[in-house]
Amino acid sequence: GAGVSQSPSNKVTEKGKDVELRCDPISGHTALYWYRQSLGQGLEFLIYFQGNSAPDKSGLPSDRFSAERTGGSVSTLTIQRTQQEDSAVYLCASSKPGQGTYEQYFGPGTRLTVT
Amino acid sequence: SQQGEEDPQALSIQEGENATMNCSYKTSINNLQWYRQNSGRGLVHLILIRSNEREKHSGRLRVTLDTSKKSSSLLITASRAADTASYFCATDNGGTSYGKLTFGQGTILTVHP
Numbered sequence: 397g398a399g400v401s402q403s404p405s406n407k408v409t410e411k412g413k414d415v416e417l418r419c420d421p422i423s424g425h426t427a428l429y430w431y432r433q434s435l436g437q438g439l440e441f442l443i444y445f446q447g448n449s450a451p452d453k454s455g456l457p458s459d460r461f462s463a464e465r466t467g468g469s470v471s472t473l474t475i476q477r478t479q480q481e482d483s484a485v486y487l488c489a490s491s492k493p494g495q496g497t498y499e500q501y502f503g504p505g506t507r508l509t510v511t
Numbered sequence: 512s513q514q515g516e517e518d519p520q521a522l523s524i525q526e527g528e529n530a531t532m533n534c535s536y537k538t539s540i541n542n543l544q545w546y547r548q549n550s551g552r553g554l555v556h557l558i559l560i561r562s563n564e565r566e567k568h569s570g571r572l573r574v575t576l577d578t579s580k581k582s583s584s585l586l587i588t589a590s591r592a593a594d595t596a597s598y599f600c601a602t603d604n605g606g607t608s609y610g611k612l613t614f615g616q617g618t619i620l621t622v623h624p
Contacts, residue, residue: 400553427610439599439614452611487553491610498542498603499556500612 398422400503402488408509409478417473417506421490428471429491429500430463434484442486445471478510517600517615525623530587532618534600535580541605543576544612545585548597557585557598592624 401420409415421428430442441455445465456462460479465471475482485507489500517534524530534543542561546554560567560576560583567574573586587594597619601612 429611431612431614438616439601441611441613444611446610455611485552489554498610499544499559500554501556502546502554504553 400488400490400501402486402503402506404506405504406507406509408511411480411510412477414474414476415478415508417475417486417488417508419471419473419488419503421469421471421488422501423469425490425492425501426468427491427500428465429489430471430473431487431489432484433487433505437484439487442473475508478508480510483508483510517598517618519618520616521619521621523621523623524590526590526592528590528622530590530594530620530622532585532598532600532620534583534585534615536583536600536602536613536615537581538602538604540578541603543574543583544601544603545572545574545583546599546601546614548599548617554599587620590620590622592622594620595622596620 400422403418426447428445431439432442433439443456443463444452460476463473485505487502487505489502491500540562542559544559545557547557548554558569558572558574560574571588576583597617599617600615603612
């Protein structure tokens with residue numbers, strides 16, 4: 397079946413602009429996660445959606461970052477007023493923890509470059 | 512900050528040899544997972560070991576978990592050039608962090624043909 401998809405695959409933006417990154421999880425997966433991977437920081441958790449529960453936003457680095465998940469499926473990560481330190485690969489993953497399946501399935505990522 | 516610390520940071524071996532990577536963590540876990548990443552993009556899940564398990568096998572992979580030492584190891588036997596990738600351990604700490612993974616810094620494995 398289809399895996400996790402992310403768009404765009406690459407995004408170049410100017411400092412100060414807003415960007416939106418999209419994630420389509422695997423159908424039926426109730427949990428959705430966003431991570432960020434950069435050279436200096438490794439893989440960092442950003443935000444976690446599970447079903448209808450309030451999202452775990454504990455990893456968002458600043459209030460310029462926000463995410464939403466509409467209809468329990470597609471998610472959008474928004475970064476406002478981008479800074480050069482936001483340059484990274486943003487990875488989305490989904491899983492079915494409610495059914496005891498804890499492994500996460502990752503998308504190919506969006507490489508964000510802020511110039 | 513990363514809970515998992517992995518060593519070595521880089522490992523270079525010949526095809527056919529075994530590769531062992533280690534991971535240490537700081538807090539109690541629900542489970543520990545290993546992932547592989549090629550070319551800096553999407554991660555692929557390899558194996559999951561629960562906190563009440565000590566060893567698990569999957570094909571050429573063998574994972575051990577020692578909760579008393581808060582450490583895990585991943586062994587790849589009879590390595591192939593296609594195993595060249597970065598390998599990450601990730602801990603699921605359960606509780607209020609249920610399902611959220613904390614990744615180690617990773618081990619870069621190079622297998623020479």
